[in-house]
Amino acid sequence: MFCEMEPPIEVSVARTSSCRWILGSLMVCEKVDDPESKPADAIAGWQDGDGTFYLRKSSANELSGGGDVESDRIHVGGTSSAVWCLGKDAFCKVHAWCEGLELEANTIRFVGEKASGVPIPELVHTWIDHDLNRTFLITKRVGGQTLERAWPQLSPLRRTQIADDIARFCVTLAASTSSRFETVTGCGVHEPRLMESAPQPHPTWKPRTLGPLSQDAMRAYMAKISTEPAPDIDPQFHFYHADLGPTNIMVSEDGGRVTGIIDWESAAYYPRFWVATKPVTAGAFYLECETDEPKLWGQLLGQALETHGYKRLDAAFHRWNNSVA
Incomplete structure (x- = not known):
């Protein structure tokens, strides 16, 4: 039965300013030019050109507004997956989730440990957004x-x-x-x-x-x-x-x-x-x-x-x- 997620998968990531993105109901991604400006509650981070990106948990008031869900979106896979760019060097992949489904990050880690000669993306962070029934996976860009x-x-x-x-x-x-x-x-x-x-x-x-x-x-x-x-x-x-x-x-x-x-x-x-x-x-x-x-x-x-x-x-x-x- 054709059925969209609620909210639809293609609105899972929204850009609210030139340096801030809302990721589902749990996370915010921010770009800072000064590495010393790292948020105290940062969960993960990565370098991107002359700036640094950080992930942190979102607050309720940050989720109340809208944002641009299209400009950074590079792929929509039916009703269950979508991918966004976060800067030039990272991607955020969002996928529908239900209980008992394997996390892609677990598999990538497994390959890195058991088959190190196989080229895989570099993991940044992953999480399950239970309220929205979807997973978020941030990886570094693969060259080429x-x-x-x-x-x-x-x-x-x-x-x-x-x-x-x-x-x-x-x-x-x-x-x-x-x-x-x-x-x-x-x-x-x-x-x-x-x-x-x-x-x-x-x-x-x-x-x-x-x-x-x-x-x-x-x-x-x-x-x-x-x-x-x-x-x-x-x-x-x-x-x-x-x-x-x-x-x-x-x-x-x-x-x-x-x-x-x-x-x-x-x-x-x-x-x-x-x-x-x-x-x-x-x-x-x-x-x-x-x-x-x-x-x-x-x-x-x-x-x-x-x-x-x-x-x-x-x-x-x-x-x-x-x-x-």
């Missing part, structure tokens, strides 16, 4: 440009090399395994493509999760919701980003190297078949730039993952998925 933007200028060889670079990062991540379909802290997984359709009353903004599930439990679930057999589930589940579309991969300005992987909210321990199958079956991997081959990135990544030992089971997955209730 998105693969989506760089794509038209990349040679066929460089495109293939980037696919192999990302596949190698996937192999590094997948070395971390679990006996359950779950997130890094044992929450259910947000992956609609492995779930039954949402019931009609379910609001579109509210995330749905599945699990944690053992091998047998996931086999039983996938068999229950489709009239076609599902791809086989191995005993071990592998850690996987699961949303490696061209807007979530950052490359250097010359396209010579991968500088970062962003948007980790779907990352979790997945069935092994999903690692190489999702890139060739999900629209999130399509290119949106002007191209005659919008599916090429997903195809290249799927092929690269195959060379690293991950089977593509797209035909079996499509048969199962097309028969899901």
